[in-house]
Amino acid sequence: MRSKIATFAALIGVGFLFGACATSEQWAEWRSHTTHFASGDHASFSMSNNMQGTNPRVTRLDVENSRTQNWWGKTITVEPGQVIQN
Amino acid sequence: MALAQAGPSDYVMPVDKHTTPKGRALAAKYRPQLLEFSDYVYHCLPYLEIRNGLGFKRVPKEAADNRYASVWIRAEQAPDPAFAAMPVNKQASAMFSRYAVPMLSRLAAMPGLQADPDVTGYSVAVEWVKPSSDPSIPTMEILAAFVDKASTKAFLSKTMSPADYVQGMTKLTFFDGDKEVGRIPIEIWEDNFVGTYKVPGYELEKGKVCS
Numbered sequence: 001m002r003s004k005i006a007t008f009a010a011l012i013g014v015g016f017l018f019g020a021c022a023t024s025e026q027w028a029e030w031r032s033h034t035t036h037f038a039s040g041d042h043a044s045f046s047m048s049n050n051m052q053g054t055n056p057r058v059t060r061l062d063v064e065n066s067r068t069q070n071w072w073g074k075t076i077t078v079e080p081g082q083v084i085q086n
Numbered sequence: 087m088a089l090a091q092a093g094p095s096d097y098v099m100p101v102d103k104h105t106t107p108k109g110r111a112l113a114a115k116y117r118p119q120l121l122e123f124s125d126y127v128y129h130c131l132p133y134l135e136i137r138n139g140l141g142f143k144r145v146p147k148e149a150a151d152n153r154y155a156s157v158w159i160r161a162e163q164a165p166d167p168a169f170a171a172m173p174v175n176k177q178a179s180a181m182f183s184r185y186a187v188p189m190l191s192r193l194a195a196m197p198g199l200q201a202d203p204d205v206t207g208y209s210v211a212v213e214w215v216k217p218s219s220d221p222s223i224p225t226m227e228i229l230a231a232f233v234d235k236a237s238t239k240a241f242l243s244k245t246m247s248p249a250d251y252v253q254g255m256t257k258l259t260f261f262d263g264d265k266e267v268g269r270i271p272i273e274i275w276e277d278n279f280v281g282t283y284k285v286p287g288y289e290l291e292k293g294k295v296c297s
């Protein structure tokens with residue numbers, strides 16, 4: 001299967017303070033999951049829907065399209081066989 | 087040229103891609119459960135992408151044909167300076183707690199697996215973009231775990247501590263880009279993100295139910 005990836009993204013763990021050692025407040029913030037999708041592509045297909053006079057909606061197909069369009073093509077990573085064997 | 091869109095069944099590794107008769111038999115036997123699993127991730131957790139095929143895999147380079155119900159997920163997240171500032175083992179702990187534990191829970195709940203002697207355990211690999219890596223050629227970080235069924239059942243039912251569960255994992259390996267780092271000390275803590283987070287504006291396909 002072709003590798004795909006996106007700028008369509010979930011912003012995870014927002015709100016950590018700086019510093020290498022996380023405080024209990026920081027872990028609490030992580031757990032509070034202030035997370036959102038932050039990519040421009042998400043915004044664009046939401047806006048597209050708005051222009052059609054509907055509420056902003058994101059379908060699973062929109063997600064898949066965004067991944068395909070924003071596919072990096074190449075990443076620095078190990079061979080899958082180093083992680084798991086078929 | 088328009089690219090064909092992948093659907094849930096495309097994320098299940100075909101039976102014939104399993105390299106041994108035992109693997110192929112398990113993949114065929116549990117195909118309905120694997121499809122259901124893939125369907126759940128595809129529709130209910132759109133910020134995750136299954137990688138390299140959901141199926142029955144084994145520990146790399148291990149001679150024995152011990153089969154683990156396996157899922158490899160890529161978690162998509164925007165760059166975050168605070169996450170980047172965390173020590174790598176904390177990043178890995180956070181990703182494992184948030185994504186791998188729910189996947190383990192889902193795998194362990196697959197009907198038939200727990201009692202099947204041909205299934206050694208469960209395997210989850212979580213992959214994410216290394217903070218501060220080159221956006222044009224991102225470096226991926228991966229944490230892969232292989233765990234036995236009994237320990238997983240005990241951990242999920244809270245009769246085994248997270249620390250003991252991590253300690254007893256058959257294999258736990260961290261990969262930084264194209265380098266295998268090896269075992270790193272991780273923690274597991276409670277994280278209900280997967281169970282509670284809703285993508286703003288996300289419209290679930292008609293007829294699908296997430297639970």
